[in-house]
Amino acid sequence: MRKYSAKAPPIKTQGIKTKLVPLIWESASSWSGRGRWIEPFLGSGAVLFNLSPQRALAGDTNEHVIRLYSDIQRGRITAEKTRVYLDKEAEFLRRDGAEHYYRVRARFNEQHEPLDFLFLNRSCFNGLMRFNGKGGFNTPFCRKPERFRQSYITRICNQVGWTAQTMAGKDWEFVCADWRTVLKCASSADIVYADPPYAGRFTDYFNKWTDTDSTDLELFLKGLPCPFLYSMWAENKYRRNDNLYESFDGYDIRTHEHFYHLGSTESLRNKMTEALVVG
Ligand SMILES: C[S@@+](CC[C@H](N)C(=O)[O-])C[C@H]1O[C@@H](n2cnc3c(N)ncnc32)[C@H](O)[C@@H]1O
Structure with missing residues (x-):
């Protein structure tokens, strides 16, 4: 170690x-x-x-945490794919503000896509994610339409890249x-x-x-x-x-x-x- x-x-x-x-x-x-x-x-x-x-x-x-890391481990999510996703969503967020945040939240609560989870986790109010009694993400928006500036996107992509590199070649198992x-x-x-x-x-x-x-x-x-x-x-x-x-x-x-x-x-x-x- x-x-x-x-x-x-x-x-x-x-x-x-x-x-x-x-x-x-x-x-x-x-x-x-x-x-x-x-x-x-x-x-x-x-x-x-x-x-x-x-x-x-x-x-x-928390299945969402496990799914995100399993997907990074399997290469389904990479730093590059995260950047493409965040660049696109950042554009919509800048244009539509809260409306877009709540659109992603509703989509996530139906489809449970890990990149939507990451988006919500990094743009929710006070960074405190909360799930309601049915397991739905219910934290409101941080009220910053400019949340995903290029430097912030780069930081998140580097963090995804770091976790991928850290797991590479290792015998790690994620279970929900x-x-x-x-x-x-x-x-x-x-x-x-x-x-x-x-x-x-x-x-x-x-x-x-x-x-x-x-x-x-x-x-x-x-x-x-x-x-x-x-x-x-x-x-x-x-x-x-x-x-x-x-x-x-x-x-x-x-x-x-x-x-x-x-x-x-x-x-x-x-x-x-x-x-x-x-x-
Ligand atoms: C204090 S947090 C762990 C924080 C972690 N050490 C870190 O540095 O981010 C507790 C975690 O336990 C999980 N959890 C709650 N009840 C659980 C249970 N019965 N079995 C397994 N995990 C549980 C929650 O989803 C949460 O992610």
């Missing part, structure tokens, strides 16, 4: 762990690298693509599945990195997560035949995650502090401590 300085993948998801890549990398350093990197909550893929192991099994219940199905495949030479949604936080069709889900996952992780790394929130301005510290009493729990912004001013910066349990 090779270390890269953390790069951004083509899609953005809630809870993206780009900032945690160095800590995750260091914490996995005792792994032999002979088995598979198993990541049952792939999200944006920021961790997998930056760590770039030779063999990997990546899962997520619940974490239990993925973790049942783990064997002793593998390593698991689990980054579930945080209970009580952001919820939508693909991010329903309760305290019971956390307890089930934590039990499963402790029973794995291989090492694991588990991301969870440790502390914020208001409280500490005592459940986590009780549940993993005696384990090596590493932390990383960062700030997130609730608004435009300095006073609205909030500190968040993320935990990484090394098991």
